[in-house]
Amino acid sequence: MSSANGQGEGARGVPPEQLALIRESVREAKGPRAKPRTWRGAALAKERPVARVLVDKGVLHLDRYFDYAVPEELDADAQPGVRVRVRFGAGRHRVREGRREGGGLIDGFLVERLAESDYSGPLAALAQVVSPEPVLSEELLGLARAVADRYAGSLADVLQLAVPPRNARAESQESPAPLPVPQTPDVGSWGRYGRGDAFVRSLAAGGTPRAVWNALPGPEWADELARAVGATLASGRGALVVVPDGRAAHRVDAALTSLLGEGRHAVLTAEAGPEKRYRQWLAVRRGSVRAVVGTRAAMFAPVRDLGLVAIWDDGDDSHSELHAPQPHAREVLLLRAAHDKCAFLLGSWSCTVEAAQLVESGWAAPLVADREQVRATAPLVRTVSDGDLARDEAARAARLPTLAWQVVREGLRHGPVLVQVPRRGYVPRMACVRCRAPARCRHCAGPLEGQDGGVLRCGWCGRGEEAWHCPECGGFRLRAQVVGARRTAEELGRAFPAVPVRTSGREQVLDTVPGAPALVVSTPGAEPVAEGGYAAALLLDGWAMLGRPDLRAGEDALRRWIGAASLVRAQGDGGKVAVVAEPTLRPVQALVRWDPVGHAVRELGERAELGFPPVSRMAAVSGTPEALAGFLSAVELPGDAEVLGPVPLPVAEAGRPRRTGAPPVGERWERALIRVPPGSGAPLAAALKAAQAARMAQGGSEVVRVRIDPPDIG
Structure with a gap:
């Protein structure tokens, strides 16, 4: 990356290659250039008087480094990695008698110190070293650059995500001394998976295994993650775990504390508040703590001697950053695994197409249990047609099919029952009336949408479709699929008047519920954990999730269903799940067989044929x-x-x-x-x-x- 002068001038409108030739000609004409020694009469640093700075502008045409002079009084603190303030105001100042005027102060990071600059004009000086704490390491800078390049974004924007805002009080506190390397934990429930014990032993021996882990249903996943972290720490290396939300972070936090004790890991979540979170982040950067668990911002945590990066439930929307350049935590951790040559673990109850691609390419190995183990831990899943409503008047008002009503009634005799209801706001899509296969464009396989006047048009390429027919069954009639979510809590309360009803969703998300009989109505992703597991679960309005006009509709529906069903007791303990959806659909059949990996592999094959991501x-x-x-x-x-x-x-x-x-x-x-x-x-x-x-x-x-x-x- 070419540098420019400290005020953003000198390169406007000139291509970088031409500008480099001009500068080279100027250097040859002038001969060796003397190092800057003064600025406005003030002495400059005697050694390496030039600071290369990344200014915090976040715009692409200024995505490069700028050179500044280092005053002598800032020499000791102006070290690579520190936060600085510089005068910057592109295009609005002039050079007068070797001095720059105008421009406001802006934050930045000092990237390196140089003996001289390749800019031929006078340099502005650093205005301030905000703090002598070096927060930007060479490794973090390299990762941020790789992320910016992958997502067509600016380095400054990525560093805003990677380095938390400064908190002076937290910075002034000393971090605790690092604890000794812990003993290698036993493999625990990793023995349930075919290669699970070998994976943990490889981590403990300093190896770098890469695996896609299809976790068995139940709460053991947090302890299994903790044991993988403990094995990595026992090898003298660091570990990083990224989870989708604070509730998952608390569960891994509790598992790590139980396994390793206090003080060996940091928790990086927004719930901690700015001061505590920055104090924890500094402890990681200073090397006091070698393990981190956190939400998506933790994907950039500066863990020293990184030996393992792990992500749980990579299909969750929360892993996708909302701010520019909007990186996904899974992709950032893949970059870290490649750059740091460390182990990689992607775990979930379900399986995304991206995870299946990692296994198919040979980059990662599968960590799965055999079918007997799956059947022993998963609940019994039954499919329910929404056409046969229960005869009970209250159940009919709640639009409960007969089998669903029976599953709920039986489950309430033994414990709480989870009812999953899709969120509102799903967009309708077109499907075949006869077989309900999604209607897709013949040109690009995008979703067909109904327009005014009955005209069909592709939602991707915009081409019209006048003679559609279903490639699955040959039908010619279309329908708009079911959308939205019904307000079921009140109706369920009337259907089961003697049972308490709790809700968990956008307004209030419950973490846990007691093991006593109750109806727990939740939106996907907000399901609380029940003590002892749910006796049963009812997954309502399957068409609402399967009918989304999105490439991932089937994958997301299966992931959300399995996420809820994994909280239900095992089949041997009486756990049952009823899903209200068309039984013949692939995601529904994958749920019944509890085969998310097979579903993802088939989806990957179809996307490869059609040129869909992640193949393209x-x-x-x-x-x-x-x-x-x-x-x-x-x-x-x-x-x-x-x-x-x-x-x-x-x-x-x-x-x-x-x-x-x-x-x-x-x-x-x-x-x-x-x-x-x-x-x-x-x-x-x-x-x-x-x-x-x-x-x-x-x-x-x-x-x-x-x-x-x-x-x-x-």
Whole structure:
């Protein structure tokens, strides 16, 4: 990366290659340049008087380092990795008598100290060293650069995610001395998996195994993660575990404390508050603590001598960062495993297509239990058709089919019963009336949507479809699938008047519930853990989740169903699950067989045939029609790139919930999808980043949003 002067001048409108030639010519003409010795009459540092700084601007056309002079009084504190403040204001100042004027103070990180700068003009000086604490290591800087390149983002934006805000009081406190290396824990319940004990022993011996772990249902997953961490610590290395939410972090925290004792790990979650979280982060950076468990921001935790990175439930939406450049925790940990040459563990009750791809490619090995072990720990799953309503009047009001009503009534005799209800807001999609197979575009296999006047149009490439027929059964009639979620708590309360009803969802998420009989109504992902496990579970409105116009609809539905069913007692203990959905659908059958890995493998095969992610790489570009058209005409895409669309995006209405990255309220935006085959992901990201940077440098005022690996391409 080429550097520029400390005020952002000197490179405007000049291509980097030409600018380098000009600077080289100037150097040859002037001969060896003397080191800067003074600035505004003040003495500069005698050794390495130039500081290379990354300014915290976060815009792509300024995604490079800038050189500043180091005053003598800041020499001792101005070391690589510290936070600094510099004067910066591109294009608004002049050089007068060797002095720079104008520009405001801005935060930044000192990346390195140099003997001289490759900029020929006078340098502005560092204004302030905010703190002598070095918070940006060379390893963290390299990781942040790799993430920025992968997601077509700026280094400054990634470092905002990676380095927490400073807290002076936490920084002034000394971190505790590191504890001795612990003893190697026994493998515990890892013995239930075919290669589980070998995986843990390899970690303890200093090995770097890579595995995709399909965890058995039940609460043991947290203890199993803790034992993998303990084995890594016993080898003298560090470990990092990323989980989707605070509740999961607390469970792993409790398991680690029980196994290893206090003081051997740090918990990095937003719930801790800024001071405590920064104090824990500093303990990790200083080497006082060698193990970390936390939510997605912990993916950048500066663990020393990293020996293991692990992620739990990688399909959860919470692992996808909301702020630019919106990296996914799984992909960041994969980068860390490759760069640090450490072990990798991806665990979940279910299995994502990305996890299946890691195994199929040979990069990771499967960690699975045999079928007998699965049958011994999983509950009995029954499918229920929503057409046969129970005869009981209250049950009919709650729209409970006969079998579902019987499962709930029987379960309440032995303990709590979990009722999972999809969230509101699912978007309808079109499907075959006869077999309910999703209607897809013949050109790009995107979802077909019903438009005004009965016209079908692809939601990806925008092409119309006038003669659709179902490739599965040959049918010609379409229907809009069931959407939304019913307010079931009140109806269930009337159906079972003597039973308490608890709810867990957006307004209030319960962590645990007692083991006494009760109805627990929850949205997906908010299910509390019941003491002793649930006696039964009822999964309502399966069509609401399966009917989403998204590539991951089936995968997500299965993941959410298995996540709820894993909280139910084993079949041998009377645990039963009833799912209200079409029994012949692949995700429903995978739940009945408790075979999420097989479902993911089949999904991966179909996506490979159709060119879908993760087999291909994809980017979404959105903006006003004019801005998007200008961007697409300017970007130099790889030769094997395919542009789908653009298509109109729904107009956001004031006062209604909006998705992250949605268009501004009332504006008409369009979106184009760009996909490339394997091996072209990096050139695609580089091309999009270069086009966005050029557009910003030229003063483009209209917003164009670029997202690599969009989670929702439906």
